[in-house]
Amino acid sequence: MKALLITFVLFLQFTLHAQVSGCTDPLSNNYNPQATVNNGTCSYGPSSVAPVSSVNLPDAVNETSGLVKWEERLLTHNDNTDLKLYSLDSISGAVLQTFTVAGTSNTDWEEIAQDGQHIYIGDFGNNGNGNRTNLRIIRVSKEELLSGDLQANSIHFSYSNQINFTATGGNNTDFDCEAFIVSNDSIYLFTKQWVSKKTSVYALPKTPGTHIAQFKTTYDVSGLITGATYMEDKKLVVLTGYSTLLQPFFYLLYDFSGHSFFSGNKRKISMSSMGFHQVEGIATSNGLDYFVSNEHFVRVPLVNVSQKLHKFDLRPYLQEYLENLPLMTSHNDIRNRIRVYPNPAGDHLYIEIEPSLVGIQYSFIDMNGRNAQSGTLNSERNRLDIGRLRSGVHVIRVSDFPDYSYRLVKRD
Known part of the structure; x- marks a missing residue:
């Protein structure tokens, strides 16, 4: 029972930490790169x-x-x-x-x-x-x-x-x-x-x-x-x-x-x-x-x-x-267990995962289908140096979840 309670507390802490409400649209006037949940507050100038x-x-x-x-x-x-x-x-x-x-x-x-x-x-x-x-x-x-x-x-x-x-x-x-x-x-x-x-x-x-x-x-x-x-x-x-x-x-x-x-x-x-x-x-x-x-x-x-x-x-x-919409998702909706930000990204990217996923492998696939960068997510909050990635669209994939793909825009 004690182990179950600890697991629930850790999951609750991860969920509360991972869910950041705000404007998620980079084209808006008030874009929040830390936001993971769109709260509908994005504002735009005349167009x-x-x-x-x-x-x-x-x-x-x-x-x-x-x-x-x-x-x-x-x-x-x-x-x-x-x-x-x-x-x-x-x-x-x-x-x-x-x-x-x-x-x-x-x-x-x-x-x-x-x-x-x-x-x-x-x-x-x-x-x-x-x-x-x-x-x-x-x-x-x-x-x-x-x-x-x-x-x-x-x-x-x-x-x-x-x-x-x-x-x-x-x-x-x-x-x-x-x-x-x-x-x-x-x-x-x-x-x-x-x-x-x-x-x-x-x-x-x-x-x-x-x-x-x-x-x-x-x-x-x-x-x-x-x-x-x-x-x-x-x-x-x-x-x-x-x-x-x-x-x-x-x-x-x-x-x-x-x-x-x-x-x-x-x-x-x-x-x-x-x-x-x-x-x-x-x-x-x-x-x-x-x-x-x-x-x-x-x-x-x-x-x-x-x-x-x-x-x-x-x-x-x-x-x-x-x-930037996820290409594919599993029935367990892996998107709710992995958080990637900011997107578009510059030289650094953060990938946050729930505790049970620590140790999974990640890879960045470029538009030519080549593995441009890979590694291991060793903690719940991972700061990745992606400065060597070429600008453009990359697909992030993780081990154990072949149905999960995430589009990332890399900017200079």
Whole structure:
């Protein structure tokens, strides 16, 4: 019993010592290189990014309102009565193919999302009077969509905290929605709040039927959210939207806990050279390159912005985060037993391990697959001299845990 108590105390001491809460993003203003737990406090200065390319879209999709990257396809749709999905060429913007979603209707399609088996279409635009009672998400099998023999199902929902359905008038409600994402087991809505300029997150099952969308949280984005794309395995959500003056922006959410999307890093980036672009759709397949579409917007006589497809490179903001994600983890989650900091690193690196791991071997593998440095972790807190490592990305591996790999960025 005494030995068991001592072991527990040592484990507790290691856990308390290893967990340091703070800002873990090196790109932030308040990065803490000692932090191992992201507490969501990272702050950032103003940033803007210009599109790599922009092309006009055909008149057939002049009200493009959602976008998804499905294999080599870019799919979009209109937010009027049109029942078609349009497959776009990602370079020219030309319509390559159309798919008719038969057996349903289009009251106000505002977003499109996907999982491995299905396409989901958000028929939940609610800016007219804020009092729709027929909100839904249409679910279509990808296999049936390609074959042309499809049966659309509907996921009907209402908001858990909407009790007043009095007509508000146009663009005067906080119960409008134009963005959602699909996880392994749920759908998450991001509302477009015309009054507060915030967004609220609601969760509901992704199975057909009638459900209550459960309120989760609200966050002040100082704008109107119109689109979302999600990489669940990388804990990355990127929202798009625009200000009341139609200045479009990205909102990056990453390194969050579970499905608490606003618990991690939150960074707003303006889209430069795109004034009066009513951005509506956003899609990515790698977390670095993003496609964004905007509707045709006219305010005569001064403003006439045609519908377009834009491509953005967000590597300066997300590449370091994505590269430093652990490559593989064991079922016992070895990450919680090994702490590596700082990352990126200069000439010295610290590796802290729990007492039971003292004596394990480590190695640094460069991008050519060569063993660049190796040794033994002889204590719970190990200070390593890595000054001889070349700058760039290295993979740290340890003995006894072949499934564990950790990306380290070495800087001069």
